Amino acid sequence: MNIKPHFKDLSMVRVALFGMAAIVSFTLLSSKESLAEEGVLLSQSTSGTTGAAKKIVVARVVGEPIYQQDIISAFRALPPRVRRAGLNRHYSSLLESVIVAKMLTLYGRRLKLENDPRVKRQLKRAEDALVRDVYLGDLVRKQITDKILRDEYKILAKRNEGIEEVRARHVLLQTESKAKEIINFINTGQNFAELAKKYSIGRTASRGGDLNYFKRDEMVKPFSDAAFALKVGQVTQKPVKSDFGWHVIKLEDRRKRKMPTFEKMRPMLRQKVGQKFSNQVVSDLLAQTKVQRFSFDGKTARAAPQESVSPPAAPKPSR
Template identity: 40%
Template sequence: MLARFARSAAVCLVAATAFHSAALAADPTPETVVARVNGEAVKFSDILVAREQLPAKYRQVPIDQVFEMLQAALINNKLLTVEARLQGLQDLPAIKERVQRVEDQLIARQLLLEHVNSQITDALMQESYQKVVAQNSGIEELHTRHILVNDEALAADLIAQLNKGADFADLAVNNSTGPTGPKGGDLGWTRLGSLVPEFEAAALTLQKGSHTPAPVKTQFGWHVIKMEDRRLAPVPTYEEAEPAIRAKLSNDIAVELTKELMTRSHVERFNLDGTPMAAPAAQ
């Protein structure tokens, strides 16, 4: 009920905020009671949880602008819940099955969270960061522009125009069929090995500020390439690399935990027709 209300509430949220600006009490705490239904408290923490169920773009709306809307939803939900329990609906087998499924998901996630957090130490984070530093040190990057066309003769004509002083970016905007055309053909910084081989080989022959003397053929068409600059790729700081490092470690640790649990558990797999499935190949 509450989740459904939160989704529909987003539709009228903009209009509602235009006419409502009631201020909340100064600095409510999570334990602040915002309503009572038959003596049962609805707390400010419930309001915050309800706001998290709104679509992402509405979660940043000031809480005072959505407070009464979410408060009403929580009250309605509480009224329905109380009545449902009075009718014994919580004892329906279908409800119990769904509750069990949600509980299983929650405790599995909690197990993973606690296990991962216990394994990721500051020392492990620093060790992983040093690997990132080693992997990203001494790698060259190219900053190039290009004009992509379908016809070799047109590419040759563009090169002739460049030789007479035409602006590369202008020619790219007006002629390139590639997605970077509107940006003057700017490909930004790319690491060696990430470009199409024929393109990269031609680019590496260029000096800073120069363009290819002849059209370059790749699977995408004919290119005129300009070398803007070359540099060693900057190594990410610890702060920049930390989220990706933590995410990778979390995933690796979770995978290892499930593998370990699999080795000490008895698991059977069945096809849709009920016949046993072959054991998965060892990894």
């Protein structure tokens, strides 16, 4: 049977295919805290229970149902920053992504591709990854206690409570001359946020250049120095140069940082403490496991590394 799917809206298909990567990468959420954290965003769009979500049909592909729960699972697979906008904001693209995934799966199964050796190899890799993650996760969770989380919270509170932070907007531009032009516009009374939406090349352009609150060390030094030197309501009268381009900055507010409550911080604390325990668990297991290491060509024996190598620090975002 020759199957030739037809689509009238190719642009929507591109969006759907792009979103499939998030669906394929979805993994089970293992902690109640993570589920509770996402519950606020999900509750903006769904009022039913998980059981109800498994019964509500949101689409059909060749008669095969797609359930509300499938959309929720796809939403949870999105990066945290994307999820902040809520499920309603992403529903259309998520729905199309799940529809495309279901369609391709159905057509593939018609060709009995589930029996293809390539599929079976991928399934074995996926199974190995899940076994690995569940095993390590179980070992780590056994060690995390409420006392450990509270102790970690006290350390973070001592380090962060009362630190000065500012809220600023910026317009990011490619040239100094364009930045000077924007400063002239502002000085003649034009709205900063509207100018940011129109001219900024930064990721915050759509929200008027708003960077929310940040500490001095959370931005690159030239930007932070300029922002923290301003008084509330002031705008930099000279363009500020950074590795990202030329900035025009407006200070919106200044305050002392207040720590969120322990309960609000609990998911992040579990992640932070869990990472520490994960490293320790892996080190302990390696110490008691017979492992032979060889060179890339397999001919020469290699000794175990003396120290674990930490990943390089991520660059500070320009936002």
